[in-house]
Structure formats: structure tokens, C-alpha cells
Amino acid sequence: MTGWLVTGAGGMLGRDVVDVLGGLGEDVTGLLRGDLDVTDESAVRALVLRARPAVVVNCAAWTAVDDAEAREDEAFAVNGRGAENVAAACAASGSRLVHVSTDYVFGGDGLAPYAEYDGTAPRTAYGRTKLAGEQAVLRLLPETGYVVRTAWLYGAHGPNFVRAMTGLEGRQPFVDVVADQRGQPSWTADVADQIVALARATPQAGIYHATSSGEATWYELAVEVFRLLGADPARVRATTSAAFPRPAPRPAYSVLGHDRHAAAGLEPIGDWRTALSRAWPVLAAAAGAHEPRSRAAWARQSA
Numbered sequence: 001m002t003g004w005l006v007t008g009a010g011g012m013l014g015r016d017v018v019d020v021l022g023g024l025g026e027d028v029t030g031l032l033r034g035d036l037d038v039t040d041e042s043a044v045r046a047l048v049l050r051a052r053p054a055v056v057v058n059c060a061a062w063t064a065v066d067d068a069e070a071r072e073d074e075a076f077a078v079n080g081r082g083a084e085n086v087a088a089a090c091a092a093s094g095s096r097l098v099h100v101s102t103d104y105v106f107g108g109d110g111l112a113p114y115a116e117y118d119g120t121a122p123r124t125a126y127g128r129t130k131l132a133g134e135q136a137v138l139r140l141l142p143e144t145g146y147v148v149r150t151a152w153l154y155g156a157h158g159p160n161f162v163r164a165m166t167g168l169e170g171r172q173p174f175v176d177v178v179a180d181q182r183g184q185p186s187w188t189a190d191v192a193d194q195i196v197a198l199a200r201a202t203p204q205a206g207i208y209h210a211t212s213s214g215e216a217t218w219y220e221l222a223v224e225v226f227r228l229l230g231a232d233p234a235r236v237r238a239t240t241s242a243a244f245p246r247p248a249p250r251p252a253y254s255v256l257g258h259d260r261h262a263a264a265g266l267e268p269i270g271d272w273r274t275a276l277s278r279a280w281p282v283l284a285a286a287a288g289a290h291e292p293r294s295r296a297a298w299a300r301q302s303a
């Protein structure tokens, strides 16, 4: 058995996982939703048994957190049943599985970083469906299944908070950003590196956390984005979650611990600010978000 299959390969994380594997010279097949719909049990089984990959990385997911509140069945079909379909196919083929999950499986009211096996208590439909996916993977692949939880992703290939702030900086004199939610901004390329390193190292199966270290509020992240753009950080104003009511409540505290990663001898991602600085040239190239454009946009706004 050789090679890697990546599901959800058109998504923000999936694209970086395929890129990392390609850069390492691995034999990788990225599957878009049109190539493989993970909700189609027989198609998943047939494809995995035919390809017999050494590793499957499941990046396919329903990620519309707010929409999931009114459409939990549809989200469950992808995040719960879809993950189960992929895990069952891997059990049949003997492939290892890295399944990507989320901080939203926790209650979000902690005071210290959540450890990998801390109790889960999802507060949203999205979180419930992702937890169901985790449980299926751990049940069906007790020796060869890895659940990798990540959080607060930004990257070159999808809509995300860093890109949104970059756009708003060029369009608005001030931006109001919530300062009462804490997490770990994490670059998809770093998370992709962690996923690949984990699957290659084959430590004990189970749950791992792949996020930057340190912690930040969305407000602090926006301030850092403005600083990197060469814009005045005072244009970012702190506000509270109450100012932005949403169908799915956002966790106040979503910081994840990395003890199992360290115990496996794997390199940590490191501090979130350093990671954002490393990511910046890649993000800027992808979004055209470079300093002169930003300054010019701001000058036009102020005129």
C-alpha cells in the first residue's frame, strides 16, 4: 500500500495538505467533492479499496457553522456519517486515516488549554456533528485512526478572518472586532505540515491537537494584521460578542494543549504571531494584500 488520498482537496486546508505532500515528493491524489462525495458510502468504499492508499487525510467537511444550526441533518451527513464512511473504508483497506476536527467539540468555557482527552460538550450543531465524526473514527480505527483538531484557520486558499481584515482595512476607516473570544490563530500550511508529520511518524493512534501556541483574541489578531499591513492598529476597535449575535454561539475560550504532540516527539507549530509573520508573504501574494495597495486604499478613504 502506497500513497496518500486527500478528501475535500478543494478546501482551504485540503489544498495545503496536497501541496505539502507534493512538495515532499509523496504520491498524492487530491479528491474534490465532485471526485468523491464522502456522504456516498459505497463510492467511498469502492474508491479507497481500489486505490489502497497508505494514508487517507479527510479534509472534507460541512464548515458553514451558522447554517448548520438550521440544517444539522445535512451537516451531520458530511461531518458525522461522511467521516464514518471514510473510516469504515480505511478499516476495510488497511489504510491509516487522519481525520480533521475542531475546537468546537469543547464547551468553550474553559480557563486553561483543553487537553486532547478532556471532556467534550459541543454547544453548536456544527460541533455536535464534528464530535460524531471523531467518535466514528476512534471507534472504527482504534489502532490506525488519528483525529487532528485544529482551530481559527487562515490560509491562502479560502475565505478567512485574516483575509477579511485585510479587505476591511482597505475599505473602512475603523473596524470593530470582538475581544472576548480567545483562541489560537493557525496557518493552514502549518497544520498541513503537522498532519503529514503525524501520519509519517505513526505515533499512538487517537486525538492530537494542531494549532499555534500562545493565545489571542480576534481583536488582537486584527491588530496584528493591521500592523503587518503597515496600517494604524488604533483603527481596530475592541467590541464584544454581544455586538455580533450569530445563530451559532462562538466559544469564549478555545485554546488547545499540545501534550500528545510533544510526547510523540513532533515539532510544535510555535507562537501564533511568528506563524502569521511567516505566512504573510504567502497570504499577500494570494490576496494581493501588500503594503502599498493598503496605504493607497487608506489614503483614498481619508481624502
Ligand SMILES: NC(=O)c1ccc[n+]([C@@H]2O[C@H](COP(=O)([O-])OP(=O)(O)OC[C@H]3O[C@@H](n4cnc5c(N)ncnc54)[C@H](OP(=O)(O)O)[C@@H]3O)[C@@H](O)[C@H]2O)c1
Binding pocket: 007, 008, 009, 010, 011, 012, 013, 014, 032, 033, 036, 037, 038, 039, 058, 059, 060, 061, 062, 063, 078, 082, 100, 101, 102, 103, 130, 149, 150, 151, 152, 153, 154, 158
Ligand atoms: N476553517 C477553520 O477555521 C476551521 C477550524 C477548526 C476546524 N476546521 C476543520 O478543518 C477542516 C478543513 O476545513 P477548511 O477550513 O479547509 O474548510 P473548507 O475550505 O470549507 O473545505 C472543506 C471542503 O470539504 C468539501 N466538502 C463538503 N462537503 C463534501 C462532501 N460531501 N464530500 C466531499 N467533500 C466535501 C468542500 O467542498 P465544496 O467547497 O465543494 O463545498 C470543501 O472543499 C474541516 O474538518 C473543518 O471542520 C476548520
